Amino acid sequence: MYVRDKTLLSLPSDANESPYIKVMSFSLVNSKPFVTITQGRLFGETVDFVDNEVSNIVTKVDVFKGIPFAEPPIRFSPPLSKSGWEGDWNATYFRPACIQGPDGFKFWFKPEMDEDCLYLNVFAPHPKPKNAPVMVYMHGGSYSVGSAIEEAYSGIPLAAIGDVIIVTTNYRLGVFGFFSTEFGGDKNSVTIFGESAGARAVHLHMFSKISAPYFHRAIMQSGVAEVRYDPAGEQKDALYVGSRFGCDTSDTHLMIDCLRDIEAMDLLYNSPYRIVPNVDGYFLEDSPENLILKGEFKHCPIIVGFNEDEGTLTASLYIENSETAKDPPHVQKEKFDEMVLSLLQGTGKFVNGLIEDSVKQEYVDWSHADNDSADYLDTFVRIRSDQRYSCGAIEVSKAHARLQIPAYLYKMTQIPSNSVFEYYGVGPGWFRAGHVEDVQYVYGTGFITELLESQPATLVDKQLSVEVMTFWTNFATSGDPSRKNLSDTIGDEKWEWQKYELPGQRYKVLGPGLPIERAPRSDECQLWTSVIPDLRMLMMSMEDVEREWREEFSDWKDNLDDWRNAFRQSQDNTC
Template identity: 30%
Template sequence: MSAQFFETEPGPDDLAAPVARTTYGDVRGVRAGSVAVWRSIPYAAAPSGTSRFAPPQPPSTWEGVRDCTNFGQIAPQTMGAMVPVDSDLTMGEDCLWLNVWSSRHDNARDRTSNADEPRPVLVWLHGGAYCLGTAAQQIYDGHKLAATGDVVVVGVNYRLGALGFLDLSSLGDDFVPNLGLRDQIAALEWVRDNIAAFGGDPGNVTLFGESSGAGCVTALLTSPRAGGLFHKAIAQSPPATTVFGQERAAVVARRFLELMDLPAARAKELLACPIDRIVEAAGVLLDEIPLKEPGRLAAAPVVDGELLPTYPIDRFQQGRSHRVPLIIGTNKDEASLFRLFRSPIMPVTPDAVNVMLRDVAAGHPEWSPERIAEITSAYPDLAKTRGALAMSTDAAFRMPAHWVADAHAQHSPTWMYRFDYATPMLRAARVGAGHATELPYVFGNFGTLNHDPTFWLGGRKIAMEVSGRMMRRWVAFATHGVPAALDGSKHWPPYRLSARTTLVVDTVDRAVDDPDRELHSVWGEQAVGFS
């Protein structure tokens, strides 16, 4: 990671720049109105060489003031259309850093009356199917969320794909599983130890994420190592049952070695081979597996017996998730975006969905042909694209979120939502409330895509109102533990198994009891997924 260090006294132009003291050294950011911003603060050392497949280690300390005004390297990955990344960002292994947006941060020489009041902290885990994305994406800019809620927002960059979520531990002692999750835990430990210097309250941390980032949230909610590092959680469209066992992980590891043209006896050479070669082989693997086995991913969290003692969904249903308040939900039309981008990550054709069902049934001997028939009967259009999209949405996101909510609500305050809102253009494009379409509403960031079509047919005014309500609810939850919009908006009752009350987020929010009642009755309470 490139960094600038200031050994001398700051000049007049530097005095307005926010400076914070971390346990590793001082860091300088920039001011943007009422918000102070730091980019790419290292929370761990670069995981390269012999550390490439090892747990994160603390960064080296530095003298002077480290310049944290520009983004550092993003995690090595195969770029794809579904996750737009700025062209001026560079990939590299020095990618374990985080961003901080702090409202009303003050240097010691620029102190105000409220400078000593610690503010709630929201820590963001980006999505991208465990193999794509970065905390440097414009859509995750925390400026508006920090300013709206008078909070501190942290965006975490972590290892992805073969370097973060491909379990190679079956190949030898040089490889450790769940490195992406370990990076996230290291970032949360950094927040615990350092966020007070940025105006944040280390005793009031909300962990939130979307898609695979939300899958990490649900996994960490069941990880003993993560206990006490966050005090509330928000999971937006979590693939909560996409967690693999070690046997499955070993099969994928062997295939990865084949693509690297390495025999098992030479697996250690992965520590020294060019990173571009690893990224290229991983790209093939990450596309190959979901095409051959619809519904499966190549890279995902793995039950390792330590960080994840068993499948997270089992831990939830055993009542062993961390006792913290939780918001969890999905989007109405999750699978539509995968159809639009022709992504293999989710099965979106009738044939692919049928293969997925057969594979899931094969991994669950207790599933009888009658059970399969009962589930498929709930999707009368299964032979058409519309039915395939609905089945894929429910299998990957909707039902896993409900299974988590049903279990977690037994011991901790839980709220469920369904994001239904779509602008006229997204409705016309048959995307609707597709996967990830809630992100600009949560962060208040629209227009972060080149030639963004969101408002081509209007709808901006209503979208701004929906966004305002979502931001206020998320901030109220982080601040007080209750997602009230505090503006007279619809009351959002807690989720309880007896009613399964869900907030349907739309032009006008409404609370609906068990809007997915038919799905519950056919899928049942026994959680199923790939192992």
């Protein structure tokens, strides 16, 4: 159990069971761990971790919360390094999350918020290790919500079971290896990992020459890089925001100064668009697509993967009241058509009827096409899962394999006993192995009973969590998820995780039995990565040809009219 002041023992219901079998606890230890860094001294708290049920690990973890890694930021300006402080910094409680609005599942994010939010948290094995691997986590949330202060991101189980240092951080980012040496970490063994938008941020760092020297391995869960490259559009959006608040948009500097004076929440709720990473010529010199083609990315080992039912979360956003329903909604054909069209249009790329029909041709079960009561929910889930998550992960694996860079691909199929969206008493009961559900296995959430008081995690979930945490921390230690040391032999075959290679295309299934399978979603991803891009080029080329023809025809008509007028005028003159 997870308690603040004492260790609790859960007595067995069966008298024949050992009274220690059910013990799982985090408890505070009286002594305070102190660490001295460049900026000054700070203290945290030491916590006991006890699991006699699955991992059989009894150990301690030093926890430091709310460590500033930058000065309170000036809005729209790069962060500045944190200056020193007097006395001891109290690192026993979380600081506020960055400013964010209710977006999607707003009940999942209930932190205090402030623009002064550039803090991180460290979870380190106790006693202080020597040159322990460091894992820096970037949370998800579409670059617009989320924080590092959620209990679901507690690094205690992961640090305890994997014997690594875990760092969680609020955005804005750029803290690889920050303070790692002082906490017993190895600055030459840093793994960055993240989920969803956090995974996309991890992947973007792999393309940045600025970031490259500071990390050595990367893990991307349910997300790979995507950026916006539209300087004219970005300028237009910025000017629109400025004009909306009555700022002078004729001078960029004056507009920014004006926007800095706007109340943060007013700016948040009245900005009409979502800011996403872009090609700025500094952090990112070109689009990830072009950099992958040129092989210009950090050549380091990666784990990358996706969940079986990623698309359930997106489906719930299209269907009223479904985000709190216990049973899956029924999606009729008309609604399905609307959802697919909206999904395709939401990519910001060229879409027409032929592209829409191509997607349906691949995914729809046409044997039920004449059944008006047919349910298209699973069809939409498959479309969204591939379009947004699985095919991107597979393409990144292929890019690494072509250059013989170690890549380990996975697919999570485990349906958790508790959805991460139900931790606070509300949420859907039908997401299956959906988006974000992998986080609970990576972080050992099943061992944090504060989140699961009403319905504890099952033994099956806890077992898979220990296995996933072992894979992740093995990788952070050796670069190979199968083993902590490359000289070790792999015992039980469940621990074998082969590299993704061409033509083998083998990947790990994070589900019952932990099997190895090959070539996931091959036909479907051929559609998304080859057929649809070719169709877009063809259709856009045809539109260009048609537009040029219409322009030439219009010019010809104008010239013809001019010729007719000149001819009539000459006739009039001769007469």
